[in-house]
Amino acid sequence: MVARRAGMRLVAVLLLGAALLTACGGGAGGPDVRGEWHLVEGAVDGSALPSPGGATATLRFEAQEVRGRSFCNSFFASYRLSGDSLVLDGLGSTEMGCEPDVMAAETAFLGALARTATVTREGADLVLGGDGVRLRFSPVPPTPDRALADTRWVLETLVDGETASSTTGEPAVLVLRSDGGVEASTGCRSGAGTWLVDAGVLVLDGLAPTGDCPPELAAQDAHVAAVLGGRPAPAIDGDRLTLSAPDARGLVYRAEAEGQREDGLLGSWELIAGTADGHALPLPGGARATLTFSAGSQTGGTSFCNGYGGDYAVDGDELRFEEVAVSLVLCEGPVGEAEGAYLDALLDRTHRFTVDADRLRLSSPAGELTFRRLLPPPLDAVSDRRWLLESVGAGGTAVPATGDASLELRSGGTAAVTTGCRSFEATWRTGGDTVHLADWEYELLDCPPEVAGQDQALVDVLAGGFQLRVDGDRLVVDRADGRGAPAPTLVYRAER
Incomplete structure (x- = not known):
């Protein structure tokens, strides 16, 4: 692996020189240069080019440009190919910092590349030559196209x-x-x-x-x-x-x-069973523990009561959580006890992980945690439609809606909510199976008594993260995690 310095700079390199429309197959009577090549040996003025371990130099001729890797950075240039005569124009590269030996090899390679004037084939290999320069490349076996999904x-x-x-x-x-x-x-x-x-x-x-x-x-x-x-x-x-x-x-x-892949790990998961020190983990009703793995080695979730977040590291089939911070909401009783047991089983230890279809299992000497994958909300059926509140349910009783109450989730990431007496504008995002509203902008109004309960119910559900279920023109909205407290259910109908 090439070690990179932490202070890498972002440098835009303008591709200079005209793009010359030379076919990749070579000029008239010239060699076939198609495909990707990697440097196997090189010499400049009688001295061998350095070849640092763990780094490579590559070359690919495309329709108008030649591109490749110069041990550390990417390089590019336009080129002109006629027979075995090769001219490179506007050679440039990105400027990312690497270890000194890698940077020295890169400088020597790019300097040699700029001096090349011919290209020939020697068997399966490609040789670039010039005054005092010889660079020999071998073909890189074609890489099968990777799948767009799950890569x-x-x-x-x-x-x-x-x-x-x-x-x-x-x-x-x-x-x-x-x-x-x-x-x-x-x-x-x-x-x-x-x-x-x-x-x-x-x-x-x-x-x-x-x-x-x-x-x-x-x-x-x-x-x-x-x-x-x-x-x-x-x-x-x-x-x-x-x-x-x-x-x-x-x-x-x-x-x-x-x-290097964390196969199937990314996404959001909900705890469905667990053991710690030989005892089953409690799973209190009305609350849940979740775990999300995000791109960039970030993790977070809920622990029945509080939220937590930090980093994670994967080494083979081993998983460890690092620098995790937990919010400090005080929850007592079964929810508080479940949170303590879950966090003790999850953090400050190394787990072996397996992913099997929609199940994630974390095993450590302390016990085992089993999670189910949380599927994304059905946004295709919900977004860019206006949903009218039909009823608010609590304790098995559904109360018909009062006034103009509606919900809109727009595909641009904004939302509009009316409660029957107030209007809200917000932004929205998803996490696992949950929709979260943020950046609320609302009217400071006192709601009349006949609408106040409905207003409070909508705010309780929508402000805490909520889940969506769609059945035809009917939308059911539930609070994702009530920390063990009962929460109302909102039922909407699509506006005709």
């Missing part, structure tokens, strides 16, 4: 027109799950939502990244968020995914190596 895509390059730049910060990751959920991060923020491919473009709903970004990551964060939200067209070439937005901005991802 962990790690962002490598930001594209803005003809400008390419490397990423910085934490790994920016995109995971499109086959169950319709999506996890994405920008390098400093992460979010979750739903996805689909419609007419050749990727449509992400409810993906509202949360968190704060330092100033040096603000531009990258904005770029990633704009492309993901701009209905980009996806294209897969082997282990590379390119998302191209209509405004000429794009993102280039690389599939994470199989040995």
Whole structure:
């Protein structure tokens, strides 16, 4: 593995020189240069090029450009090929910092590449030559196209027109799950939502990244968020995914190596059974424990009463939670006891994890925790429709709605709520099977007595995270976690 310094810089490198429309198969009578190649040996002025362990140099001729990896960074140039004569124009690269020996090898390789003037084939190999320069490449076996869904895509390059730049910060990751959920991060923020491919473009709903970004990551964060939200067209070439937005901005991802993947772990889960020190974990009614794994190695959830969040690390089939913080709401009785037992079993220990279909099992010397996967809310059937409140249910009794009470979840990430006496504007996002409203803007009004109870019920359910069930034109809304306290059920009908 190439160790990278923490202070990587984001540098945009303009591709200079005209793009010359030379076919990838070579010029007239020239060698076939198609495919990807990796450097196996090189020499400059009689001295061998350095070859640091754990890093490689590669080369790929495309329709108008030559691109590759120069041990640390990505490089690119336009080229002109006539017979075995090769001319590179506008050679440039990203500028990410790596270990000194890797950077020295990169400098030598790019310097040698700039001096090449010919390209020939020697058997299966490709040889670039020039005055005092010889670089021999062997073909890289073609990589089968990775699946768009259930692959962990790690962002490598930001594209803005003809400008390419490397990423910085934490790994920016995109995971499109086959169950319709999506996890994405920008390098400093992460979010979750739903996805689909419609007419050749990727449509992400409810993906509202949360968190704060330092100033040096603000531009990258904005770029990633704009492309993901701009209905980009996806294209897969082997282990590379390119998302191209209509405004000429794009993102280039690389599939994470199989040995590094947290197969099936990403997403949200609910505890359904557990043991600790030989005893069954209590599961109090009206409250639940959840666990979410997000892109960028972030985790969080609820522990029957409080919320928690932090980081996680995976090594093979081992999982450990790190730097986890828990909120400090005081819950007593069965809910408080269940929370203590759950957190003791989950944190400050290493687990072995297995994922089998919709079940996640964490095993440690202290016991075993079993979770079921939480599927995303049915947003396709709910968003961009106006739902009219029909009744508020509590304790087995349904009370008919009073006044104008409605709910709208717009695909752009905004929401509108009326309670019968007040109106709210908010933003919304999803997490697991739950919809969360935030940034509430509302009227400060006193509701008349006949509507006050309904107003309070809607606020109790919608402000705490809620779940959706759709049956035709009927929408049932329940509070996701009432910390053991009973919560009303809201029933809406779609406006005709």
